[in-house]
Amino acid sequence: MKLFFHGGGCGDSCCLRVQDLSVKIGSDQILSGVDLHVHCGQLVALIGPNGAGKSTFLKAILGQVDHDGVIAFSSPGQRDRRPRIGYVPQSPTFDPGDPVTVADLFACCMSKRPAFLGLSKAMRKTVLACLERVHGEDLIDQRVGTLSGGELQRVLLALALEPLPNILILDEPLSGVDVEGIGMLMDMLDEIRKTYDLSILMTTHYLSTLEKYADQVVLIDHTVLAQGTPSEVLSSLAFAQVFHRKGGV
C-alpha cells in the first residue's frame, strides 16, 4: 500500500487525496481510476448502487484490501505522523444474549486491564467522557446486543472517536436506524466534525440527507462517475443514468 503525506496542490487543506486507485479481487475489477480529494473539516458522502465498490473503497483507505494507486494523507500540524482514522463498520450486529455491556466493549477496545475484572474508576470516567460526545452516557451499562440501531451507531461512533481521529470513516451508518434516529445521527455527525475539526467520509443510500449535511457527494459505480456539491451530483446525467438503470436506490 502506498501511503504518504502530501502537501500543496490543495492549499494545505486537503486531508485525503486518492489518485488513480484501483482494486482487483480475484479476477473481478472492483474499482478502477478512482480520484478523490477530501478537504479538512468536510463531510463527503459516497453514493452508488449496491455492488458499486463503495465499501471496498473505504477498506482500501483503511489498508484492509490490496490496491494500486495513491492514497495520501495530510494533517495540519501532524505531518510527521500517520493520520488517525476512526472507522465505524457496516451493519454491526451483536448477539442480544452476550453479557457484554457498552462499558465492557470500550474496555476490550481501549484498556490493557482485562475487562472481566471490571472497569477501573478511571476507565469508567473515560468511557463516560467518550459517550458524552454522542450524548449516550445513559447507555454505559446496557448490553450491546440490546441497543437499538441508532443507539448502537452512536456507541460505535463514540468508540471510533477515541482517540480523536483526523478522518472519520463510516460505512452505511444510517442503515438499520429509524427515521427519527437518522436526523439525530446526522446532526450529531455535523456537530462532531465542527467541534473536533475532522473530516468525515461516509457511504449512504439515504439521498435525502445529502443536501443538508454533505459538502461533497461522490457518485461511484466501479469508478467515479460524478462529484461535486449535492445538487450538482443529484442533478447530473450520470446520477440519472445509474439510478434509472439500476432501478433506484
Place this chain on the structure above:
Amino acid sequence: MDVWYLFCRLLPIEMLRWDFMCNALLGVLLMAPLFGLMSTMVVTGRMSFFSDALGHSAFTGIAIGSLFGLASPTWVAVLFSLAFALLFSFVRSRSDHTADTLIGVFSSTAVALGIFISTLGGSSFTKYNKYLIGDILSIAPGEIGMLALVLAAVLVFWVFFSNRLTLTAIHPQLASSRGIPGGLSQTLFTAAIAVVVTLTISSVGLMIVNSLLVLPGAAARNVARNLKQYHLLSVLFALAAGIAGLVISYYCGSSAGAAISLVMAAVFAVTFCFRKGRK
C-alpha cells in the same frame, strides 16, 4: 501433597478420610476454575462443537500413543490435539465450507482413525473405556501438579489476551477495524482447549469433558449482565457443581464426571428459569 492431606483430615468430612478422595477434591478445585474460565469464551465464540471435536481427537492421540507402546500416551494425545486444532484452523481459513461442516469432517475422521488404530490386529477396545467414562478418583499427584501449571498458564493467558479474544468473538470486523489481530489469540486459545481437554480426559471422560466446557458458561450467560459477572458466575457454578458432583458420586458410587455434569445441567436449568425479565 502431605500438607493437603493433613488439611483434609482436619475437616470433619467422612469422604476425605481417603487419600484418593483428597486427590479428587484437589483435582476438582483446579479443574473447575479452568473449565469455568474457558467455558465463557467457548460459549461466546460459538466453539462448543469444536471443543467436542477436540475431545474426540484426544482419544485418537491416546490410541496412537498406545500403538507405539507408550505407557502414558497423554503427551502424544496433547500433540495430536494441537495438530488437529491447527490443521482445522488452517483448512477453515482456506475453505468456503461452514465451520460446523468442517468440524463434522475432522471429528468423524479423528474418531474413525482412533477406533481403527485401537482395534488394529483384533485388539480389544476395552482398555480404552477409562478414557470414555473417565475416573477422577484415580487422579495421581503428578496429574494434579500438571493441572495446577495449566491453570496458572491459562490465568496468565487470560489476563493478557481475554480482551482481544472477547472482541474478536463478539464482532470480528470491529476488532479488525481497531487493528486488533485475532489470529494469534484465537490460535493460542484453541491450543489451550486442546491441552486442557486432553489432560482432563482420563479424569472426566471423553463423553463428558465437553459438557464441562460448555455448561458453566451457558448457565452464567443466562443470568450475567456483564463480563465480570459472566466470568465470576461461570467459575463459581463450575466449582459448586464440581464439589457437589464429587460428593454425590461418593455416596451413589457413580462416575464423578457424570455427576458433576448433571449438577451443571441442573444449574443451567435453574438459571434458565430466572432468565426472563433481565435487561
